[in-house]
Amino acid sequence: MNHLRFHSPMKKLINQPTHYVDEMLAGLLLANPSLKLDGGSQRVIRRANAVRSGKVGIASGGGSGHLPLFTGYVGDGLLDTCSIGNVFEGPNVESCEDAIRLAHGGAGVLCLYGNYGGDRMNFDMACEFLEAEGIATRTVLGTDDIASAAPDEAHKRRGVAGILYAYKAAGALAESGASLEEVARVAQKAVDATRTIGVALSPCRVPTANTPNFAIAPDEIEMGMGIHGEPGIWRAKLKTADAIADEMLERLLADRPIASGSRVSVLVNGLGATPLEELFILYRRTHQILSERGITIVQPLVGNYVTSMEMAGASISLHLLDAELEQLLLAPASCPFWKV
Amino acid sequence: MPITVQTLSDAVARSHARIERLEDQLNAADALLGDGDTGSMLARVIEKMAATDLSATSDIGAAFNALARAIMSATGSSLGTLLATGLLALAKATKGRSELPWIELSGLIGQAIEAMRIRGGASLGDKTILDALQSVAQSLAGITNASAAADVANAAASGARAALEHFKPLPCKIGRARLFPEKSTGAHDPGMLALALLLERSDLPESSAACLLKTVP
Structure with a gap:
């Protein structure tokens, strides 16, 4: 099989299509010691330092193909962890579970990601498993794309670039020691704004x-x-x-x-x-x-x-x-x- | 003979033996609407299921649970997660049981469909794997504990095939595919196609297209 598909109108600097995500993550980590790879599927990026005890954790996730989103926003004052899927495919349930667990510092975890059916299913399942383990979670979805649904169906809108502002607001509030309810409130407020x-x-x-x-x-x-x-x-x-x-x-x-x-x-x-x-x-x-x-x-x-x-x-x-x-x-x- | 953990292992092994030959066909079916990776995704999922050792347990619920977990670590795709959801519902319903009479199968599939409907938000009629499973459950409703294994397998295969053909001329009404009704109308849903081909009774001929035209006896 010829992996260098030059007949395509889009040339890519890759080795094998199926290695795209793992090799990208490897390079991202080597270039950024502030990030660590974790999780059973090795598809969770977290801050190199474990989450501070008592801080609300913020977990995001999504498919590959959007860098700097989603993984690139793991850092101080932003995300604690991020699960990542194949290109344009949601992260698997195991990675969502791992991302939430790794973001948990005892004060619960906000799951903050874009409004896509597959991502929602996987995070919802992960949250149900972890709630059973005693980890409190809240979910706020990015829904900023005005072209994706009419204003009266704004909850159906997809999340795109504007989720950055929700990351920033929720991340900053979580660093200040606010409760999970407060962090979820401000994340939703940022999405709505x-x-x-x-x-x-x-x-x-x-x-x-x-x-x-x-x-x-x-x-x-x-x-x-x-x-x-x-x-x-x-x-x-x-x-x-x-x-x-x-x-x-x-x-x-x-x-x-x-x-x-x-x-x-x-x-x-x-x-x-x-x-x-x-x-x-x-x-x-x-x-x-x-x-x-x-x-x-x-x-x-x-x-x-x-x-x-x-x-x-x-x-x-x-x-x-x-x-x-x-x-x-x-x-x-x-x-x-x-x-x- | 009732359903045991061995029955599940055998079904996974049969799917594993078959999926490689179906991969390209399923990718092609998905490429009409999506990223063209349904076949590769299912191959990865079934590979992981086949690598799951079920020999340590006789609890059918535990076996279903282990298979669901395998899917949840192999893919984040919606179809994969829906299949895992269905298996988790089966795990819950069969927890602690080492034997299941075949007459319970239709009802169990119904429970799996209900869990998948709630998780994914699809309704029956939206042209998804749920419709194919519903058709299989209806087909299996007629079997008895005295039915031969071949009759059960034939009923499942004809149920999946009937749904596939019934929905082909209809548009998909959920997920990304709903945004492109002109593309889904007249095309097989990749998930329904996968189920039909995996349950197909006869050995696959060289040309998998020919297999689609074949009628179930």
């Missing part, structure tokens, strides 16, 4: 697959597409960066109006193959629009924070701050891909 929309320019390819995960004409884009290629709102010819940013902001602000005088954090996120230069062009326009509306930007994030391998495109997230969320956003944190 965050909206994201994405735009895709080109697809990606799962390493074990022969074909890209969707087909799109060279001159077309898809507004609202999900991070695994889930269908978006419309598909049409490429427009200018400003026209795209204008529509994304218009949709975000229609979904969650933000009053003049408000303070927000903005994440302009690259999906993997889009250059930072283009992200800054989008950010420039985003800043203009928000400034014109009298909205102040706090701690902007521009870069590749949640990707879909070699997919080209970007997402914009708005995180509406109040005093509590702003304080938590600015609290110290350190992981391989984000330092505050």
Whole structure:
């Protein structure tokens, strides 16, 4: 079997498709001594230091293919542990159980991950097993993708880049010694305060697959597409960066109006193959629009924070701050891909 | 002869012997809608189940539990987790028993389906593995303790096959596949296809496509 599939339109720097995740994790760990590999399936990343006794633990998890998400956000002031699955496949139940157990410092564990059916099933099963062992858990789901369901079905929305803000808020509050109820409350508050929309320019390819995960004409884009290629709102010819940013902001602000005088954090996120230069062009326009509306930007994030391998495109997230969320956003944190 | 732990071991061993030949076909069926890895995923799952030593126990519930655990360490895919959920329901229902009369099988599968429905949120009719299992349970409802092993196996195979063909022209209504009804309409659901091919009675011919056209006696 020829593992170097050069007939594919997407070349990859890999050895064997089936080794993709394990070899990626090996390199991530070698480059980051702050992380440790753990769990029965060796698919849990945790902080090198064991969870502090009495601190609420925060466990996340998800499929591979989105670095820095999910594993990259394990660190002080953020996640304690993260279970990881194969590319675009949920982490197995055993890894979810291990991630929760390793995050437990006696004060319970918040499971904080994106709203995808498979991930939910696996974490729910793991939580049931561990509740029987006496570990208290709460679950909060990232549901920030406004293109994935209408506002009246907001609980059905998928979690995308905006989950970062929930990690930050919950992580900071947990470090301060807050209770599980409090940490879960603030995580949900951060999710509720965050909206994201994405735009895709080109697809990606799962390493074990022969074909890209969707087909799109060279001159077309898809507004609202999900991070695994889930269908978006419309598909049409490429427009200018400003026209795209204008529509994304218009949709975000229609979904969650933000009053003049408000303070927000903005994440302009690259999906993997889009250059930072283009992200800054989008950010420039985003800043203009928000400034014109009298909205102040706090701690902007521009870069590749949640990707879909070699997919080209970007997402914009708005995180509406109040005093509590702003304080938590600015609290110290350190992981391989984000330092505050 | 009633169902024992040995019956489970034999069923796993038979699936193990067969899955390798089905892997590419199941991957291809999944590629129409998903990442094209259902066959490889099931191969990994069944490999792990086959490597699970059940010889130390005569408790059918414990054996089902060990097989569920094997799945839960082999995959995070929804189909895998649903299968584990079903086996855990069977484990609970058969805990402490070393023999099960065959007439209980249909009802037990019904209990597994109920647990899978609650876990995954699918309804009967959504075109998932649940529909295939429901059809198998209905087929098995007619068997008696006097039924020959071949009759039981034939009933299970025809149940799975009937569901596969019934749902082929219908769209899938849950999971990622529901986002692409035009792709699932007219295509076999990979999970249903896997069950039908694993329960298929006759030895697989060279061309697995031919196997699909074959009718169950």
